[in-house]
Amino acid sequence: MTDTTTWTIDPAHTxxxxxxxxxxxxxxxxxxxxxxxxxxxxxRNPGRSAVTVEIAAASxxxxxxxxxxxxxxxxxxxxxxxxxxxxxxxxxxxAFQREGDRxxxxxxxxxxxxTWEVTLDAVYEGSGxxx
Numbered sequence: 001m002t003d004t005t006t007w008t009i010d011p012a013h014t015x016x017x018x019x020x021x022x023x024x025x026x027x028x029x030x031x032x033x034x035x036x037x038x039x040x041x042x043x044r045n046p047g048r049s050a051v052t053v054e055i056a057a058a059s060x061x062x063x064x065x066x067x068x069x070x071x072x073x074x075x076x077x078x079x080x081x082x083x084x085x086x087x088x089x090x091x092x093x094x095a096f097q098r099e100g101d102r103x104x105x106x107x108x109x110x111x112x113x114x115t116w117e118v119t120l121d122a123v124y125e126g127s128g129x130x131x
Contacts, residue, residue: 090106
């Protein structure tokens with residue numbers, strides 16, 4: 001018997017954001033508005049937990065329509081050819097039983113046909129039933 005619970009990522013309460021330097025002297029902040037995925041949690045054996053996320057590349061929003069259109073073009077995300085960014089975990093390390101517990105998620109981030117291994121720092125914020 002397993003105590004694994006599967007959660008569906010709620011796009012209304014999820015932010016996938018980024019911060020990048022532009023021309024070395026200004027900072028651009030943005031986010032992707034269309035995010036979906038699942039989180040499978042096994043609190044007794046965190047290593048069996050898993051995260052899968054899909055992000056619609058065309059949903060990029062930096063607050064500047066011209067810049068967003070350029071980022072969607074073949075110069076950057078090439079959303080016509082690569083419509084989805086994905087993250088798939090390979091390992092979850094650490095505990096997440098009490099609020100404030102810190103853990104890491106190691107996985108593959110695929111953008112525009114290229115995959116990188118990334119490590120995400122995470123904090124367990126708690127859980128509860130949706131009223």
